[in-house]
Amino acid sequence: MECFCEQKETYELKVEGDVGADPIWCNKCGCNLDIKDILISNTLTNELIEWVNRYGEWIDWDEDKLLPNGIELEEEHNK
Structure with a gap:
């Protein structure tokens, strides 16, 4: 998988969750x-996408x- 490391790839x-990013x-x-570049099952991919899409439910974006109870919600999300 290509990244910014000196060797240009990582294993x-x-x-980790973040707004607007793959996990x-x-x-x-x-x-x-x-x-999509990670060799994991479709089930795990879908679970991770669902998990990351809930990232930030503890933030009032407006x-x-x-x-x-934002801290508790974030801790529960990270479990």
């Missing part, structure tokens, strides 16, 4: 990778602030 991945990242350089 060290991390799963797979290079663990070394932090490059966001296309989930007010740009956390909801009253």
Whole structure:
């Protein structure tokens, strides 16, 4: 998988949610990778996409602030 590392590819991945990004990242350089390039099952791909699409449910986007129980909601999402 191509990334920004010196060797231009990585096999060290991390799963992390972010707004508008696929949930797979290079663990070394932090490059966001296309989930379609990762050799995982369709079931896991769909689960990860559903998970990342819920990212930020603890944020009031109109007010740009956390909801009253935002920290707990984020912790639950990350579990």
